[in-house]
Amino acid sequence: MRAILFLIGGVIVANIAWATFVWRPSAEEKPASVVNTATRRGQEPWMTNEKHIDAARNSARRSLLAALDKPWSTLCSDTGHQQLVKAIGYYYWQRGSQTRSYARNWGEPGRQHIRRAWATSDDNRVERRVRESFARGHFVLEEVHPESVRAYVAEQVRGERAGANACAG
Numbered sequence: 001m002r003a004i005l006f007l008i009g010g011v012i013v014a015n016i017a018w019a020t021f022v023w024r025p026s027a028e029e030k031p032a033s034v035v036n037t038a039t040r041r042g043q044e045p046w047m048t049n050e051k052h053i054d055a056a057r058n059s060a061r062r063s064l065l066a067a068l069d070k071p072w073s074t075l076c077s078d079t080g081h082q083q084l085v086k087a088i089g090y091y092y093w094q095r096g097s098q099t100r101s102y103a104r105n106w107g108e109p110g111r112q113h114i115r116r117a118w119a120t121s122d123d124n125r126v127e128r129r130v131r132e133s134f135a136r137g138h139f140v141l142e143e144v145h146p147e148s149v150r151a152y153v154a155e156q157v158r159g160e161r162a163g164a165n166a167c168a169g
Contacts, residue, residue, distance in 0.1 A: 046106050046113065053098065054117070060094040061122045063087045068129040075138045076167035085143045088130060092144070092152045130156060137163035 034045040046053075067080075067087040074080040095118050102114035133139060134157045141157070144150040 044106070044109060044113065046102060046110055056094055057098070057117060060091040061120075061126060064091040064126055065122065065129075068126070068133060072136065072138070072166065075133070081138070081167075084133065085139050088139065088153060089144050089146075089149050091126065092149045092156070093146075096149060096152045127156060131160050135160045135163045137166040137168075 037048050064087040067075075067084045070080060075084050099111075099114050099118065102110035106113070130153070134141075140162065141150055141154055144153050
């Protein structure tokens, strides 16, 4: 009886090891298609959670536009400056993480969808106003955290000359 259990256990362990370390699906095998409430209704698979993710996009836009729409002098106060830097970080964190995750999870169709979702007139206004704010010296890249977001913002303001601190004088 003990020998049979060892034999069965050995076969199971060998199968797990084979499936984990040796076996690879052939290039012809397609990944299983996603089935969720959205696909059952004939929509793209990401549409299941899109209303929640769209709310996060709109929140990020509103908070950054609110900070950027304040009078420039407001950005010289500690509170105004911190609100601006945090809003920039939140907006670009949302944008970057959604851009990466849609492309990774849904492939080219997801990448195209999220690119369009972040290409509204408000997003164009955000980009322009962030470049203006950077050029005026209302924030510096080192203030934007985390570093992955800072790289995204640096890409956004590339070509802009960082202005002297607008609040220094």
